[in-house]
Amino acid sequence: MNYEFFIAKRIIKAKQYKSSVSATIIKIAIAAIAIGIVMMMVAIATGMGLQKTIQEKVAAFNGHIQISNFDNNDSEVSLMPLDSKQAFYPEFTDVSGIKHIQAVATKAGIIRTEKTFEGVLAKGVGADYNWDAFKDFLKEGRLPDVAGKRENREVLISAYLARRLELKLGDTFKSLFLKENTSEIPNERTFEIVGIYESGFQKFDANVMLVDIRHIQRMNKWNADQVGNFEVFLDDFDMIQDKGDEIYSVIPPNLDTQSVTSKFPFIFEWISLFDVNIFLIIGIIIIVGGINMITALLVLILDRTPMIGILKSLGSSDWSIRKIFLYNAAYLIAIGLFWGNVIGISCIWLQRTFGFLKFPNPEQYHTAIIPTHIEVWHILALNVGTLVLCVLMLLIPSYIITKITPVKAIKFQ
Structure with a gap:
């Protein structure tokens, strides 16, 4: 165990740490991370859930890919x-x-x-x-x-x-x-x-x-x-373009294929905009959470200024001391992520199971109950990405440690 991690661990376990002036601000920062992860998970689950629901409903009436005669000319009615x-x-x-x-x-x-x-x-x-x-x-x-x-x-x-x-x-x-x-x-x-x-x-x-x-x-x-025609259903909707090309290459030359994405482009262009909204929400929340953690880190540094002076007087480098506080901040972020995951996954499961949240105008979204869908890798990527980005955002404010001199810091005590 390196000594930076050892000191960070001792600070976290210290009773003074939990009852210090910075304790309230730290709790607020943890709560901000937890709330942020809940909102991001809900945004992903509802956005993807709505996309998946609409895709399934369109496919239920048309299949993923239709095989028909060229003479039908995209008609809804079977002509030839x-x-x-x-x-x-x-x-x-x-x-x-x-x-x-x-x-x-x-x-x-x-x-x-x-x-x-x-x-x-x-x-x-x-x-x-x-x-x-x-x-x-x-x-x-x-x-x-x-x-x-x-x-x-x-x-x-x-x-x-x-x-x-x-x-x-x-x-x-x-x-x-x-x-x-x-x-x-x-x-x-x-x-x-x-x-x-x-x-x-x-x-x-x-x-x-x-x-x-x-x-x-x-x-x-x-x-x-x-x-009139054949309707083909695929295992993976995301492969619709590739599979459509494969199907076209093996069917007789007098037959044509058409995917639902090309038959109803306005529907799929609309639901593709959900991805933009999801990324925008995630970006804003990560920035807000990062700013909260920056505030908490600065408070931690100010609260531990005498300790910084002592460590510097004992020969610790600036980067070594910065790592102590970054470890500390990462721990706080991890706590926020833990509670955020517990609450977020619980909310998504409850909505998926009981469907207590509904759209006020279901005709606009083609479904009454707000659907949810999220993959395990989405949750893992969201957690890892939030942790990494927040810690990276803390590198700049932690630079303030280099400006603290041992003499002034010890006097400050």
């Missing part, structure tokens, strides 16, 4: 059929990191009731459809059974559409779907509401209803092997 007998379906083995692939088809229509009507986008799904996200969205009833041998008229509709159309669970309604030749009589289908979902994402809730894909195939006069 695509043969489902592809080498990459139903198992996409040529590219790693793919969790699931499913075939879907969409068709625009109108829901008509006795009192009103609403435009709708009927999304046809089959037995391979991944319902995991909609299990979380499900508000009433159950999910449609689309795995039977025959097509059924069960439909999953949003709470938004149900309110607008004054429909409830168990009701039936008629929908009209235009044919390619608009002069012909539209296709009419009767559906029964077996489930009502609410994703909180009004862009999709306002028009998407999920039906058996065989309805779309029959109305479009497709055979059972023809679908």
Whole structure:
């Protein structure tokens, strides 16, 4: 053990240290670090939680990457059929990191009731459809059974559409779907509401209803092997660009790929701004915490001026004495980090478990409950970064020790 660390340890354990004039200021500095780390952890957890929630909701309706014919021209409606007998379906083995692939088809229509009507986008799904996200969205009833041998008229509709159309669970309604030749009589289908979902994402809730894909195939006069497009889900959303390029390179040349980030750029550009806010908050809080620690360090130095004079008279170098106080300050920062982590992690866990904090305007953030998500490495990086940056900020004020002369310091005692 070097002697600087030994002296710093003795100072920390000394009773006079805990009851000295500087004790109150030191406690304030520790509290500032603790509060700062709590605020930074909450900022990261809520920012990333909101990003992840929005990403998952957009992907639930579209998949991470869509494979379709070039002729569809980015239309929300399936125009040209695509043969489902592809080498990459139903198992996409040529590219790693793919969790699931499913075939879907969409068709625009109108829901008509006795009192009103609403435009709708009927999304046809089959037995391979991944319902995991909609299990979380499900508000009433159950999910449609689309795995039977025959097509059924069960439909999953949003709470938004149900309110607008004054429909409830168990009701039936008629929908009209235009044919390619608009002069012909539209296709009419009767559906029964077996489930009502609410994703909180009004862009999709306002028009998407999920039906058996065989309805779309029959109305479009497709055979059972023809679908509108494929939706691909990845293990890691951050790899969406690379995986999109890989998928494009292995599929037939007549097919195109489109990621959700390129399909809805305005959404992902908006949530990317959360990163800027997070870094800005972290930067401001670290600066404030560093200033508090600078104040505490200066008070410690003034409180221990006689000790500094004695150590200098005994031959200690300025840097050696500065290290004593830097060790002391690092200890105080560590205490603040400890309590900050305990409180911060507890707050994030409570919010994630019970969701007691909610947005006053959920329609703007596409979710009612404030979501949280934080990784272990985020916590470690935040702690290490705060400790290192605060200690570095203390190097300059600790330079005041070099200006203290032994004679004046001992007289000061």
